[in-house]
Amino acid sequence: ANMDDVMIEKKYEGRIEIIPVKSLGDVLEHALIGKGKESLIEKMQRISDIMPKGIIKNPTAH
Template identity: 50%
Template sequence: PVGGVTAKVEAAADSGLKRVLIPEDNMDDLVLEARYKGKIEVIPVRTLRDVLSYALVGQEPQKESLLGRLAEMVKATNRTTVDTTTTGRIAPVGRPTGS
């Protein structure tokens, strides 16, 4: 989750953005003023794969390549493990994704 999600979404709308991605866990925290409704689309996401599906529309090879590079970078730091095959979630070492 992200703090201050309502203010961030409203600032994005004020800046002219038409769409934002926010963590699914923040959807219940989002309380937009009436003037923002219909001005900006809020898309809930759970995983990095969800984010990339919106950010890299129509760019599947680049998306998979990016996920692979990110997984290698995380492995190199030896602090976390990455499961890009099922959920795309990053989990602390020793804890399965989804925990």
């Protein structure tokens, strides 16, 4: 996780919780709520399992 890269304004400190994650699955686990959460995460995992690996070697954010 890149917790040292997270920058928030002082007025928001203590008002939000920043949760370090390693994967999109971790993001979904923490971000989603409701009765369809587990089903959606399972579907996303199945899709991920069949996708070719290594297509994007070094993803970057812009």
